[in-house]
Every structure is written in C-alpha cells, then in structure tokens.
Amino acid sequence: MITLKGENIYLRALEPNDLEFVYAMENDQSIWEVSNTQTPYSRFLVKQYLENAHQDIYEAKQLRLAICQDEDFPALGLIDLFDFDPKNNRAGIGIVIQSVENRKQNIGSEALELLVNYAFYHLNLHQLYANIAVENVASVALFSKFGFQKIGTKKDWTLVNGVYKDEAIFQLINHQL
Numbered sequence: 768m769i770t771l772k773g774e775n776i777y778l779r780a781l782e783p784n785d786l787e788f789v790y791a792m793e794n795d796q797s798i799w800e801v802s803n804t805q806t807p808y809s810r811f812l813v814k815q816y817l818e819n820a821h822q823d824i825y826e827a828k829q830l831r832l833a834i835c836q837d838e839d840f841p842a843l844g845l846i847d848l849f850d851f852d853p854k855n856n857r858a859g860i861g862i863v864i865q866s867v868e869n870r871k872q873n874i875g876s877e878a879l880e881l882l883v884n885y886a887f888y889h890l891n892l893h894q895l896y897a898n899i900a901v902e903n904v905a906s907v908a909l910f911s912k913f914g915f916q917k918i919g920t921k922k923d924w925t926l927v928n929g930v931y932k933d934e935a936i937f938q939l940i941n942h943q944l
Contacts, residue, residue, distance in 0.1 A: 770885050771832070773877045778832040778846060778885075781820040785833060788842045789813050791865075798863055824851050824890070834864070834878045846878045848886060848895075856893035858886060862909075875909055883913055887941040894940045900925070901933040915939045 771778040781789065792798070793808040824830045828851045833842035844864035851858040860882065864875050886892045897915060899906045907917075915937035923931035 770889055771881055773881050775872075776834055776836050776843075776874055776877050776881075778878060778881055779835055781817055781831060781833055783814075783817055785842055786810065786814055786817060788833075788865075789817065789845070792845060792863065795865075824848065825853060828852075832882070834862075834874060836874070843874055844878065846882050848882065848890075856891065858890075858892055858895060860886070860895045860897050876912065879909060879913055883939065887943065892941060894938060896939075897937045899935050899937060901935050907935070907937075910937045910939075913939065 790808065790810050790813045793813060819827070820831065828849075830848040830851070832846050834844040834846055835842055842865075844862065846860075846862045848858040848860055860879075862875055862879055862882075864878075883895060886895055895915075897906075897910050898921075899910065901907075901920065911917075916939070917935050918938045919936050921934045921936065924934035925932050
C-alpha cells in the first residue's frame with residue numbers, strides 16, 4: 768500500500784516545476800487570511816524554498832505536499848504538517864485547495880484523510896491541531912468530519928481588513944498509540 772495515495776488523489780513531494788503553482792498560491796491574496804501571509808513572495812524566495820523542500824520533517828520541522836489528481840503532476844492544492852514537535856509527538860496541519868471547483872469534489876477530504884493517516888501511522892504522532900477562522904464554515908466542517916474537536920477559541924486573534932476575527936483551535940488525538 769502506498770501511504771499517500773488515495774482513490775482519487777495522491778500527495779507528493781514538491782518539485783522544482785511547482786515553482787509557478789506555489790508562487791501563485793503564496794501570492795493569492797484571497798487566501799492570505801487562512802495562511803497568515805502578510806506580504807507577497809518573490810519567485811526567488813519560492814525557488815529557494817523549493818530547493819530546500821527535500822529536507823526531512825525532523826530537520827525542517829514541516830512537511831508540505833502537493834495534492835494531485837493524476838500522474839501528469841499538476842498540483843491542485845497544498846497540504847502541510849507544520850510546527851512539527853517530535854518530543855511531544857504533535858504537529859499543526861493545514862490545507863488549501865486552489866480552485867472553488869476542486870473544493871467541491873472532496874479533494875480536501877481525501878487529502879486530509881491521507882495526511883492524518885500518514886501522521887498517525889507512519890510518523891507515530893500523538894496529536895494534530897488546526898487553527899481555523901471561526902467563520903470558515905467549510906474548514907470547520909472538513910476537520911470536524913475527521914474527528915477534530917474544537918478545544919478553544921482565540922478571541923480577536925487575526926486582524927483582517929481592519930476587523931479582528933476569532934480563530935478556533937481544533938485537535939485530534941491519536942488514541943491508537
């Protein structure tokens with residue numbers, strides 16, 4: 768069984784030819800709110816990032832994977848483990864799908880399921896967490912579908928267009944370990 772391959776999608780390591788896709792995603796201001804991005808990224812910086820994307824999760828403390836539908840390699844989105852903490856066996860998890868059409872095809876659900884299983888059964892993590900804007904109903908539903916539980920709300924956590932917004936923290940504990 769290939770750990771990061773599902774029925775309709777697979778997750779793969781970032782490649783040098785992902786430069787334009789990652790550049791477009793990082794500079795898409797419509798998703799800056801969910802990625803906590805404040806400024807645009809240059810192609811130079813994205814290229815440097817991709818050149819170091821081969822680092823092991825234990826070295827980089829993060830793992831970013833492309834979400835793909837077929838073997839032709841085009842990425843549909845990105846899914847990450849971040850703030851990897853091997854001492855406490857936990858990591859944050861985040862996902863972004865580029866187009867609205869793809870968001871409606873359960874691509875995010877399949878990608879999240881694959882990465883949760885990878886994190887729990889390959890990396891042996893004890894817990895995953897996600898920070899989600901309270902008003903992001905689609906993400907709340909997605910993470911809740913996989914058993915993530917809301918464990919708190921950070922009031923006035925992010926400033927978006929002059930308005931402070933609440934952010935919830937969701938957690939999933941691996942009770943199999």
